[in-house]
Amino acid sequence: MYELVTKQELAPNIYLIEIAAADVAKKSNPGQFVIIRLDQKGERVPLTIAGVDLNKGTVATAFHAVGRTTKKLAKMNAGDSITDLSGPLGNPAEVGKFGKVLLVGGGVWCAPLHYVAEALRKNSNELFIVAAGRTKNDMVYENELKAVADQFFVATDDGSKGNQGLDFLADVLKAQKFDHAVVMGPVSTMKKVVDLTRPYGLKTMVTLASLMVDGTGMCGACRVTVGGVTKFACMDGPEFNGLDVDFEELVSRQRVYLPEERMASMIHDKLEGGVKRG
Structure with missing residues:
Protein backbone atom coordinates (compact mmCIF):
# COMPACT_ATOMS: atom_id res chain seq x y z
CA MET A 1 0.00 0.00 0.00
CA TYR A 2 1.12 3.55 -0.77
CA GLU A 3 -0.04 6.41 1.42
CA LEU A 4 -1.22 9.77 0.10
CA VAL A 5 0.89 12.16 2.18
CA THR A 6 -0.59 15.42 0.87
CA LYS A 7 -3.44 16.44 -1.43
CA GLN A 8 -3.97 19.92 -2.85
CA GLU A 9 -6.62 21.23 -5.24
CA LEU A 10 -4.77 23.46 -7.72
CA ALA A 11 -7.85 24.45 -9.74
CA PRO A 12 -11.39 23.09 -10.12
CA ASN A 13 -11.00 19.29 -10.46
CA ILE A 14 -7.19 19.53 -10.83
CA TYR A 15 -5.20 18.05 -7.94
CA LEU A 16 -1.61 17.62 -6.83
CA ILE A 17 -0.83 14.67 -4.57
CA GLU A 18 2.31 13.40 -2.87
CA ILE A 19 2.57 9.64 -2.46
CA ALA A 20 4.94 7.89 -0.05
CA ALA A 21 7.24 5.83 -2.26
CA ALA A 22 10.84 6.37 -1.18
CA ASP A 23 12.40 3.82 -3.55
CA VAL A 24 10.59 5.32 -6.53
CA ALA A 25 11.53 8.86 -5.50
CA LYS A 26 15.24 7.98 -5.39
CA LYS A 27 15.21 6.69 -8.97
CA SER A 28 12.88 9.26 -10.57
CA ASN A 29 13.88 11.85 -13.15
CA PRO A 30 11.94 14.62 -14.92
CA GLY A 31 9.82 13.30 -17.78
CA GLN A 32 9.22 9.86 -16.30
CA PHE A 33 5.87 8.57 -15.07
CA VAL A 34 4.29 6.18 -12.60
CA ILE A 35 1.29 3.90 -12.96
CA ILE A 36 -1.11 3.72 -10.05
CA ARG A 37 -3.95 1.39 -9.12
CA LEU A 38 -6.37 2.46 -6.42
CA ASP A 39 -7.53 -1.04 -5.41
CA GLN A 40 -7.32 -4.68 -6.43
CA LYS A 41 -9.99 -4.28 -9.11
CA GLY A 42 -8.90 -0.84 -10.26
CA GLU A 43 -7.59 0.16 -13.68
CA ARG A 44 -3.96 1.13 -14.21
CA VAL A 45 -3.57 4.88 -14.68
CA PRO A 46 -0.34 6.55 -15.89
CA LEU A 47 0.58 9.83 -14.20
CA THR A 48 3.63 11.91 -15.10
CA ILE A 49 5.92 12.72 -12.18
CA ALA A 50 5.72 16.37 -11.08
CA GLY A 51 8.53 16.24 -8.54
CA VAL A 52 10.09 14.27 -5.70
CA ASP A 53 11.00 14.99 -2.10
CA LEU A 54 13.88 12.76 -1.07
CA ASN A 55 13.69 13.89 2.54
CA LYS A 56 10.07 12.83 2.84
CA GLY A 57 10.43 9.92 0.41
CA THR A 58 7.52 11.11 -1.72
CA VAL A 59 6.62 11.34 -5.39
CA ALA A 60 4.36 14.18 -6.54
CA THR A 61 1.98 13.95 -9.46
CA ALA A 62 -0.93 16.02 -10.73
CA PHE A 63 -4.16 14.82 -12.29
CA HIS A 64 -7.40 16.10 -13.73
CA ALA A 65 -10.48 14.38 -12.29
CA VAL A 66 -12.30 13.58 -15.53
CA GLY A 67 -12.59 9.77 -15.59
CA ARG A 68 -13.87 7.15 -13.18
CA THR A 69 -10.53 6.40 -11.53
CA THR A 70 -9.31 9.99 -11.27
CA LYS A 71 -12.68 11.03 -9.80
CA LYS A 72 -12.31 8.29 -7.18
CA LEU A 73 -8.76 9.45 -6.50
CA ALA A 74 -10.00 13.03 -6.10
CA LYS A 75 -12.27 11.88 -3.27
CA MET A 76 -9.36 10.41 -1.33
CA ASN A 77 -7.55 12.45 1.31
CA ALA A 78 -4.13 12.62 2.93
CA GLY A 79 -3.69 9.51 5.04
CA ASP A 80 -5.59 7.27 2.63
CA SER A 81 -3.70 4.60 0.69
CA ILE A 82 -3.73 3.18 -2.83
CA THR A 83 -2.90 -0.42 -3.70
CA ASP A 84 -0.16 -0.06 -6.31
CA LEU A 85 2.38 2.41 -7.60
CA SER A 86 4.81 1.25 -10.29
CA GLY A 87 7.74 3.31 -11.45
CA PRO A 88 9.59 5.24 -12.40
CA LEU A 89 8.69 4.21 -15.95
CA GLY A 90 9.74 5.54 -19.33
CA ASN A 91 12.86 7.44 -20.30
CA PRO A 92 13.84 10.74 -18.63
CA ALA A 93 13.34 13.98 -20.51
CA GLU A 94 16.29 15.57 -22.29
CA VAL A 95 17.48 18.27 -19.88
CA GLY A 96 21.02 18.96 -21.04
CA LYS A 97 22.58 22.32 -21.83
CA PHE A 98 20.95 23.54 -25.05
CA GLY A 99 20.99 27.32 -24.76
CA ARG A 255 -10.61 8.18 -29.47
CA VAL A 256 -10.85 4.38 -29.63
CA TYR A 257 -11.98 3.94 -26.03
CA LEU A 258 -13.69 7.32 -25.64
CA PRO A 259 -17.29 5.93 -25.55
CA GLU A 260 -16.36 3.37 -22.88
CA GLU A 261 -14.50 6.00 -20.84
CA ARG A 262 -17.46 8.37 -20.95
CA MET A 263 -19.87 5.62 -19.98
CA ALA A 264 -17.69 4.55 -17.03
CA SER A 265 -17.47 8.16 -15.85
CA MET A 266 -21.23 8.65 -16.15
CA ILE A 267 -21.95 5.46 -14.20
CA HIS A 268 -19.49 6.53 -11.50
CA ASP A 269 -21.13 9.95 -11.21
CA LYS A 270 -24.58 8.39 -10.94
CA LEU A 271 -23.57 5.85 -8.31
CA GLU A 272 -21.04 7.89 -6.35
CA GLY A 273 -22.23 11.46 -6.81
CA GLY A 274 -19.23 12.81 -8.72
CA VAL A 275 -16.24 14.66 -7.25
CA LYS A 276 -16.76 16.28 -3.88
CA ARG A 277 -14.46 19.22 -3.34
CA GLY A 278 -13.65 21.09 -0.21
Missing part, protein backbone atom coordinates in the same frame (compact mmCIF):
# COMPACT_ATOMS: atom_id res chain seq x y z
CA LYS A 100 17.65 29.03 -25.33
CA VAL A 101 14.69 26.72 -24.62
CA LEU A 102 10.97 27.20 -25.24
CA LEU A 103 8.66 25.33 -22.84
CA VAL A 104 4.88 25.15 -23.18
CA GLY A 105 2.58 23.55 -20.62
CA GLY A 106 -1.15 23.02 -20.98
CA GLY A 107 -3.47 22.68 -17.99
CA VAL A 108 -2.56 19.97 -15.49
CA TRP A 109 0.62 19.28 -17.47
CA CYS A 110 2.15 22.52 -16.16
CA ALA A 111 3.02 20.60 -12.97
CA PRO A 112 5.34 18.00 -14.57
CA LEU A 113 6.63 20.70 -16.95
CA HIS A 114 7.90 22.56 -13.89
CA TYR A 115 9.91 19.49 -12.88
CA VAL A 116 11.52 19.48 -16.34
CA ALA A 117 12.05 23.25 -16.27
CA GLU A 118 13.89 23.08 -12.94
CA ALA A 119 16.32 20.53 -14.39
CA LEU A 120 16.88 22.65 -17.51
CA ARG A 121 17.47 25.69 -15.32
CA LYS A 122 20.11 23.84 -13.30
CA ASN A 123 21.96 23.23 -16.56
CA SER A 124 22.10 26.98 -17.24
CA ASN A 125 19.56 27.14 -20.05
CA GLU A 126 17.66 30.33 -20.83
CA LEU A 127 13.99 29.49 -20.42
CA PHE A 128 11.01 30.99 -22.23
CA ILE A 129 7.97 29.42 -20.56
CA VAL A 130 4.30 29.45 -21.51
CA ALA A 131 1.60 28.38 -19.03
CA ALA A 132 -1.66 27.70 -20.85
CA GLY A 133 -5.19 26.74 -19.85
CA ARG A 134 -8.75 26.73 -21.15
CA THR A 135 -9.78 29.67 -18.93
CA LYS A 136 -8.23 31.74 -16.15
CA ASN A 137 -9.84 29.36 -13.65
CA ASP A 138 -7.98 26.38 -15.10
CA MET A 139 -4.49 27.84 -14.71
CA VAL A 140 -2.07 25.94 -12.46
CA TYR A 141 1.60 26.28 -11.47
CA GLU A 142 1.86 29.85 -12.78
CA ASN A 143 3.98 31.13 -9.89
CA GLU A 144 6.24 28.08 -9.89
CA LEU A 145 6.91 28.30 -13.62
CA LYS A 146 7.38 32.05 -13.54
CA ALA A 147 10.00 31.64 -10.81
CA VAL A 148 12.28 29.56 -13.06
CA ALA A 149 11.60 31.44 -16.32
CA ASP A 150 13.70 34.12 -17.96
CA GLN A 151 10.62 35.15 -19.89
CA PHE A 152 7.12 34.04 -18.93
CA PHE A 153 3.86 34.05 -20.87
CA VAL A 154 0.27 33.13 -20.06
CA ALA A 155 -2.32 31.96 -22.58
CA THR A 156 -5.95 30.90 -22.29
CA ASP A 157 -8.25 29.49 -24.94
CA ASP A 158 -10.93 32.09 -24.24
CA GLY A 159 -8.58 35.03 -23.66
CA SER A 160 -9.76 35.46 -20.06
CA LYS A 161 -6.12 35.74 -18.98
CA GLY A 162 -3.00 36.55 -20.95
CA ASN A 163 -2.87 35.80 -24.66
CA GLN A 164 -5.85 34.24 -26.38
CA GLY A 165 -4.64 30.91 -27.70
CA LEU A 166 -1.10 30.04 -28.73
CA ASP A 167 -0.91 31.91 -32.04
CA PHE A 168 1.16 34.63 -30.32
CA LEU A 169 4.03 32.10 -30.31
CA ALA A 170 4.46 32.74 -34.03
CA ASP A 171 5.80 36.20 -33.20
CA VAL A 172 7.95 34.84 -30.35
CA LEU A 173 9.50 32.29 -32.70
CA LYS A 174 10.23 34.99 -35.27
CA ALA A 175 11.90 37.22 -32.68
CA GLN A 176 13.99 34.55 -30.93
CA LYS A 177 16.28 31.76 -32.11
CA PHE A 178 15.57 28.74 -29.93
CA ASP A 179 17.84 25.73 -29.55
CA HIS A 180 15.29 23.33 -28.05
CA ALA A 181 11.59 23.15 -27.21
CA VAL A 182 9.47 21.10 -24.82
CA VAL A 183 5.69 20.78 -24.86
CA MET A 184 3.60 18.95 -22.27
CA GLY A 185 -0.17 19.09 -22.52
CA PRO A 186 -3.22 17.77 -24.37
CA VAL A 187 -2.54 16.36 -27.82
CA SER A 188 -4.21 19.42 -29.38
CA THR A 189 -1.76 21.71 -27.57
CA MET A 190 1.27 19.65 -28.56
CA LYS A 191 0.18 19.51 -32.19
CA LYS A 192 -0.46 23.27 -32.27
CA VAL A 193 3.00 24.10 -30.96
CA VAL A 194 4.69 21.60 -33.28
CA ASP A 195 2.88 23.17 -36.24
CA LEU A 196 4.33 26.52 -35.18
CA THR A 197 7.90 25.27 -34.64
CA ARG A 198 8.05 23.04 -37.74
CA PRO A 199 8.94 25.86 -40.19
CA TYR A 200 12.06 26.51 -38.09
CA GLY A 201 13.08 22.85 -37.88
CA LEU A 202 13.16 23.30 -34.11
CA LYS A 203 13.41 20.02 -32.23
CA THR A 204 10.23 20.04 -30.18
CA MET A 205 9.90 17.32 -27.57
CA VAL A 206 6.37 16.17 -26.75
CA THR A 207 5.24 13.77 -24.01
CA LEU A 208 2.90 10.95 -25.08
CA ALA A 209 1.88 9.32 -21.81
CA SER A 210 -1.91 9.32 -21.99
CA LEU A 211 -2.90 5.99 -23.58
CA MET A 212 -1.28 3.08 -21.71
CA VAL A 213 -2.27 -0.15 -20.01
CA ASP A 214 0.69 -2.05 -18.55
CA GLY A 215 3.44 0.54 -19.08
CA THR A 216 6.06 -2.12 -19.85
CA GLY A 217 5.67 -2.63 -23.61
CA MET A 218 3.66 -5.85 -23.36
CA CYS A 219 0.19 -4.69 -24.43
CA GLY A 220 1.00 -2.36 -27.35
CA ALA A 221 -1.82 0.03 -26.43
CA CYS A 222 0.54 3.01 -26.41
CA ARG A 223 2.03 2.45 -29.85
CA VAL A 224 2.58 5.57 -31.90
CA THR A 225 4.20 6.23 -35.26
CA VAL A 226 7.34 8.35 -35.01
CA GLY A 227 9.36 9.02 -38.13
CA GLY A 228 7.40 6.31 -39.96
CA VAL A 229 8.37 3.69 -37.36
CA THR A 230 6.08 2.17 -34.73
CA LYS A 231 7.21 3.07 -31.22
CA PHE A 232 5.87 2.26 -27.75
CA ALA A 233 5.36 5.41 -25.68
CA CYS A 234 5.97 3.54 -22.43
CA MET A 235 9.32 2.04 -23.46
CA ASP A 236 10.69 4.25 -26.24
CA GLY A 237 9.27 7.45 -24.77
CA PRO A 238 7.22 8.99 -23.40
CA GLU A 239 9.16 11.93 -24.87
CA PHE A 240 9.54 12.10 -28.65
CA ASN A 241 10.50 14.74 -31.19
CA GLY A 242 7.10 16.12 -32.16
CA LEU A 243 8.32 16.91 -35.67
CA ASP A 244 8.33 13.15 -36.32
CA VAL A 245 5.06 12.20 -34.58
CA ASP A 246 2.03 11.16 -36.65
CA PHE A 247 -0.50 13.27 -34.77
CA GLU A 248 -3.45 12.30 -36.95
CA GLU A 249 -2.96 8.64 -36.04
CA LEU A 250 -2.39 9.57 -32.40
CA VAL A 251 -5.69 11.48 -32.20
CA SER A 252 -7.52 8.61 -33.87
CA ARG A 253 -6.10 6.05 -31.43
CA GLN A 254 -6.96 8.20 -28.42
Whole structure:
Protein backbone atom coordinates (compact mmCIF):
# COMPACT_ATOMS: atom_id res chain seq x y z
CA MET A 1 0.00 0.00 0.00
CA TYR A 2 1.12 3.55 -0.77
CA GLU A 3 -0.04 6.41 1.42
CA LEU A 4 -1.22 9.77 0.10
CA VAL A 5 0.89 12.16 2.18
CA THR A 6 -0.59 15.42 0.87
CA LYS A 7 -3.44 16.44 -1.43
CA GLN A 8 -3.97 19.92 -2.85
CA GLU A 9 -6.62 21.23 -5.24
CA LEU A 10 -4.77 23.46 -7.72
CA ALA A 11 -7.85 24.45 -9.74
CA PRO A 12 -11.39 23.09 -10.12
CA ASN A 13 -11.00 19.29 -10.46
CA ILE A 14 -7.19 19.53 -10.83
CA TYR A 15 -5.20 18.05 -7.94
CA LEU A 16 -1.61 17.62 -6.83
CA ILE A 17 -0.83 14.67 -4.57
CA GLU A 18 2.31 13.40 -2.87
CA ILE A 19 2.57 9.64 -2.46
CA ALA A 20 4.94 7.89 -0.05
CA ALA A 21 7.24 5.83 -2.26
CA ALA A 22 10.84 6.37 -1.18
CA ASP A 23 12.40 3.82 -3.55
CA VAL A 24 10.59 5.32 -6.53
CA ALA A 25 11.53 8.86 -5.50
CA LYS A 26 15.24 7.98 -5.39
CA LYS A 27 15.21 6.69 -8.97
CA SER A 28 12.88 9.26 -10.57
CA ASN A 29 13.88 11.85 -13.15
CA PRO A 30 11.94 14.62 -14.92
CA GLY A 31 9.82 13.30 -17.78
CA GLN A 32 9.22 9.86 -16.30
CA PHE A 33 5.87 8.57 -15.07
CA VAL A 34 4.29 6.18 -12.60
CA ILE A 35 1.29 3.90 -12.96
CA ILE A 36 -1.11 3.72 -10.05
CA ARG A 37 -3.95 1.39 -9.12
CA LEU A 38 -6.37 2.46 -6.42
CA ASP A 39 -7.53 -1.04 -5.41
CA GLN A 40 -7.32 -4.68 -6.43
CA LYS A 41 -9.99 -4.28 -9.11
CA GLY A 42 -8.90 -0.84 -10.26
CA GLU A 43 -7.59 0.16 -13.68
CA ARG A 44 -3.96 1.13 -14.21
CA VAL A 45 -3.57 4.88 -14.68
CA PRO A 46 -0.34 6.55 -15.89
CA LEU A 47 0.58 9.83 -14.20
CA THR A 48 3.63 11.91 -15.10
CA ILE A 49 5.92 12.72 -12.18
CA ALA A 50 5.72 16.37 -11.08
CA GLY A 51 8.53 16.24 -8.54
CA VAL A 52 10.09 14.27 -5.70
CA ASP A 53 11.00 14.99 -2.10
CA LEU A 54 13.88 12.76 -1.07
CA ASN A 55 13.69 13.89 2.54
CA LYS A 56 10.07 12.83 2.84
CA GLY A 57 10.43 9.92 0.41
CA THR A 58 7.52 11.11 -1.72
CA VAL A 59 6.62 11.34 -5.39
CA ALA A 60 4.36 14.18 -6.54
CA THR A 61 1.98 13.95 -9.46
CA ALA A 62 -0.93 16.02 -10.73
CA PHE A 63 -4.16 14.82 -12.29
CA HIS A 64 -7.40 16.10 -13.73
CA ALA A 65 -10.48 14.38 -12.29
CA VAL A 66 -12.30 13.58 -15.53
CA GLY A 67 -12.59 9.77 -15.59
CA ARG A 68 -13.87 7.15 -13.18
CA THR A 69 -10.53 6.40 -11.53
CA THR A 70 -9.31 9.99 -11.27
CA LYS A 71 -12.68 11.03 -9.80
CA LYS A 72 -12.31 8.29 -7.18
CA LEU A 73 -8.76 9.45 -6.50
CA ALA A 74 -10.00 13.03 -6.10
CA LYS A 75 -12.27 11.88 -3.27
CA MET A 76 -9.36 10.41 -1.33
CA ASN A 77 -7.55 12.45 1.31
CA ALA A 78 -4.13 12.62 2.93
CA GLY A 79 -3.69 9.51 5.04
CA ASP A 80 -5.59 7.27 2.63
CA SER A 81 -3.70 4.60 0.69
CA ILE A 82 -3.73 3.18 -2.83
CA THR A 83 -2.90 -0.42 -3.70
CA ASP A 84 -0.16 -0.06 -6.31
CA LEU A 85 2.38 2.41 -7.60
CA SER A 86 4.81 1.25 -10.29
CA GLY A 87 7.74 3.31 -11.45
CA PRO A 88 9.59 5.24 -12.40
CA LEU A 89 8.69 4.21 -15.95
CA GLY A 90 9.74 5.54 -19.33
CA ASN A 91 12.86 7.44 -20.30
CA PRO A 92 13.84 10.74 -18.63
CA ALA A 93 13.34 13.98 -20.51
CA GLU A 94 16.29 15.57 -22.29
CA VAL A 95 17.48 18.27 -19.88
CA GLY A 96 21.02 18.96 -21.04
CA LYS A 97 22.58 22.32 -21.83
CA PHE A 98 20.95 23.54 -25.05
CA GLY A 99 20.99 27.32 -24.76
CA LYS A 100 17.65 29.03 -25.33
CA VAL A 101 14.69 26.72 -24.62
CA LEU A 102 10.97 27.20 -25.24
CA LEU A 103 8.66 25.33 -22.84
CA VAL A 104 4.88 25.15 -23.18
CA GLY A 105 2.58 23.55 -20.62
CA GLY A 106 -1.15 23.02 -20.98
CA GLY A 107 -3.47 22.68 -17.99
CA VAL A 108 -2.56 19.97 -15.49
CA TRP A 109 0.62 19.28 -17.47
CA CYS A 110 2.15 22.52 -16.16
CA ALA A 111 3.02 20.60 -12.97
CA PRO A 112 5.34 18.00 -14.57
CA LEU A 113 6.63 20.70 -16.95
CA HIS A 114 7.90 22.56 -13.89
CA TYR A 115 9.91 19.49 -12.88
CA VAL A 116 11.52 19.48 -16.34
CA ALA A 117 12.05 23.25 -16.27
CA GLU A 118 13.89 23.08 -12.94
CA ALA A 119 16.32 20.53 -14.39
CA LEU A 120 16.88 22.65 -17.51
CA ARG A 121 17.47 25.69 -15.32
CA LYS A 122 20.11 23.84 -13.30
CA ASN A 123 21.96 23.23 -16.56
CA SER A 124 22.10 26.98 -17.24
CA ASN A 125 19.56 27.14 -20.05
CA GLU A 126 17.66 30.33 -20.83
CA LEU A 127 13.99 29.49 -20.42
CA PHE A 128 11.01 30.99 -22.23
CA ILE A 129 7.97 29.42 -20.56
CA VAL A 130 4.30 29.45 -21.51
CA ALA A 131 1.60 28.38 -19.03
CA ALA A 132 -1.66 27.70 -20.85
CA GLY A 133 -5.19 26.74 -19.85
CA ARG A 134 -8.75 26.73 -21.15
CA THR A 135 -9.78 29.67 -18.93
CA LYS A 136 -8.23 31.74 -16.15
CA ASN A 137 -9.84 29.36 -13.65
CA ASP A 138 -7.98 26.38 -15.10
CA MET A 139 -4.49 27.84 -14.71
CA VAL A 140 -2.07 25.94 -12.46
CA TYR A 141 1.60 26.28 -11.47
CA GLU A 142 1.86 29.85 -12.78
CA ASN A 143 3.98 31.13 -9.89
CA GLU A 144 6.24 28.08 -9.89
CA LEU A 145 6.91 28.30 -13.62
CA LYS A 146 7.38 32.05 -13.54
CA ALA A 147 10.00 31.64 -10.81
CA VAL A 148 12.28 29.56 -13.06
CA ALA A 149 11.60 31.44 -16.32
CA ASP A 150 13.70 34.12 -17.96
CA GLN A 151 10.62 35.15 -19.89
CA PHE A 152 7.12 34.04 -18.93
CA PHE A 153 3.86 34.05 -20.87
CA VAL A 154 0.27 33.13 -20.06
CA ALA A 155 -2.32 31.96 -22.58
CA THR A 156 -5.95 30.90 -22.29
CA ASP A 157 -8.25 29.49 -24.94
CA ASP A 158 -10.93 32.09 -24.24
CA GLY A 159 -8.58 35.03 -23.66
CA SER A 160 -9.76 35.46 -20.06
CA LYS A 161 -6.12 35.74 -18.98
CA GLY A 162 -3.00 36.55 -20.95
CA ASN A 163 -2.87 35.80 -24.66
CA GLN A 164 -5.85 34.24 -26.38
CA GLY A 165 -4.64 30.91 -27.70
CA LEU A 166 -1.10 30.04 -28.73
CA ASP A 167 -0.91 31.91 -32.04
CA PHE A 168 1.16 34.63 -30.32
CA LEU A 169 4.03 32.10 -30.31
CA ALA A 170 4.46 32.74 -34.03
CA ASP A 171 5.80 36.20 -33.20
CA VAL A 172 7.95 34.84 -30.35
CA LEU A 173 9.50 32.29 -32.70
CA LYS A 174 10.23 34.99 -35.27
CA ALA A 175 11.90 37.22 -32.68
CA GLN A 176 13.99 34.55 -30.93
CA LYS A 177 16.28 31.76 -32.11
CA PHE A 178 15.57 28.74 -29.93
CA ASP A 179 17.84 25.73 -29.55
CA HIS A 180 15.29 23.33 -28.05
CA ALA A 181 11.59 23.15 -27.21
CA VAL A 182 9.47 21.10 -24.82
CA VAL A 183 5.69 20.78 -24.86
CA MET A 184 3.60 18.95 -22.27
CA GLY A 185 -0.17 19.09 -22.52
CA PRO A 186 -3.22 17.77 -24.37
CA VAL A 187 -2.54 16.36 -27.82
CA SER A 188 -4.21 19.42 -29.38
CA THR A 189 -1.76 21.71 -27.57
CA MET A 190 1.27 19.65 -28.56
CA LYS A 191 0.18 19.51 -32.19
CA LYS A 192 -0.46 23.27 -32.27
CA VAL A 193 3.00 24.10 -30.96
CA VAL A 194 4.69 21.60 -33.28
CA ASP A 195 2.88 23.17 -36.24
CA LEU A 196 4.33 26.52 -35.18
CA THR A 197 7.90 25.27 -34.64
CA ARG A 198 8.05 23.04 -37.74
CA PRO A 199 8.94 25.86 -40.19
CA TYR A 200 12.06 26.51 -38.09
CA GLY A 201 13.08 22.85 -37.88
CA LEU A 202 13.16 23.30 -34.11
CA LYS A 203 13.41 20.02 -32.23
CA THR A 204 10.23 20.04 -30.18
CA MET A 205 9.90 17.32 -27.57
CA VAL A 206 6.37 16.17 -26.75
CA THR A 207 5.24 13.77 -24.01
CA LEU A 208 2.90 10.95 -25.08
CA ALA A 209 1.88 9.32 -21.81
CA SER A 210 -1.91 9.32 -21.99
CA LEU A 211 -2.90 5.99 -23.58
CA MET A 212 -1.28 3.08 -21.71
CA VAL A 213 -2.27 -0.15 -20.01
CA ASP A 214 0.69 -2.05 -18.55
CA GLY A 215 3.44 0.54 -19.08
CA THR A 216 6.06 -2.12 -19.85
CA GLY A 217 5.67 -2.63 -23.61
CA MET A 218 3.66 -5.85 -23.36
CA CYS A 219 0.19 -4.69 -24.43
CA GLY A 220 1.00 -2.36 -27.35
CA ALA A 221 -1.82 0.03 -26.43
CA CYS A 222 0.54 3.01 -26.41
CA ARG A 223 2.03 2.45 -29.85
CA VAL A 224 2.58 5.57 -31.90
CA THR A 225 4.20 6.23 -35.26
CA VAL A 226 7.34 8.35 -35.01
CA GLY A 227 9.36 9.02 -38.13
CA GLY A 228 7.40 6.31 -39.96
CA VAL A 229 8.37 3.69 -37.36
CA THR A 230 6.08 2.17 -34.73
CA LYS A 231 7.21 3.07 -31.22
CA PHE A 232 5.87 2.26 -27.75
CA ALA A 233 5.36 5.41 -25.68
CA CYS A 234 5.97 3.54 -22.43
CA MET A 235 9.32 2.04 -23.46
CA ASP A 236 10.69 4.25 -26.24
CA GLY A 237 9.27 7.45 -24.77
CA PRO A 238 7.22 8.99 -23.40
CA GLU A 239 9.16 11.93 -24.87
CA PHE A 240 9.54 12.10 -28.65
CA ASN A 241 10.50 14.74 -31.19
CA GLY A 242 7.10 16.12 -32.16
CA LEU A 243 8.32 16.91 -35.67
CA ASP A 244 8.33 13.15 -36.32
CA VAL A 245 5.06 12.20 -34.58
CA ASP A 246 2.03 11.16 -36.65
CA PHE A 247 -0.50 13.27 -34.77
CA GLU A 248 -3.45 12.30 -36.95
CA GLU A 249 -2.96 8.64 -36.04
CA LEU A 250 -2.39 9.57 -32.40
CA VAL A 251 -5.69 11.48 -32.20
CA SER A 252 -7.52 8.61 -33.87
CA ARG A 253 -6.10 6.05 -31.43
CA GLN A 254 -6.96 8.20 -28.42
CA ARG A 255 -10.61 8.18 -29.47
CA VAL A 256 -10.85 4.38 -29.63
CA TYR A 257 -11.98 3.94 -26.03
CA LEU A 258 -13.69 7.32 -25.64
CA PRO A 259 -17.29 5.93 -25.55
CA GLU A 260 -16.36 3.37 -22.88
CA GLU A 261 -14.50 6.00 -20.84
CA ARG A 262 -17.46 8.37 -20.95
CA MET A 263 -19.87 5.62 -19.98
CA ALA A 264 -17.69 4.55 -17.03
CA SER A 265 -17.47 8.16 -15.85
CA MET A 266 -21.23 8.65 -16.15
CA ILE A 267 -21.95 5.46 -14.20
CA HIS A 268 -19.49 6.53 -11.50
CA ASP A 269 -21.13 9.95 -11.21
CA LYS A 270 -24.58 8.39 -10.94
CA LEU A 271 -23.57 5.85 -8.31
CA GLU A 272 -21.04 7.89 -6.35
CA GLY A 273 -22.23 11.46 -6.81
CA GLY A 274 -19.23 12.81 -8.72
CA VAL A 275 -16.24 14.66 -7.25
CA LYS A 276 -16.76 16.28 -3.88
CA ARG A 277 -14.46 19.22 -3.34
CA GLY A 278 -13.65 21.09 -0.21
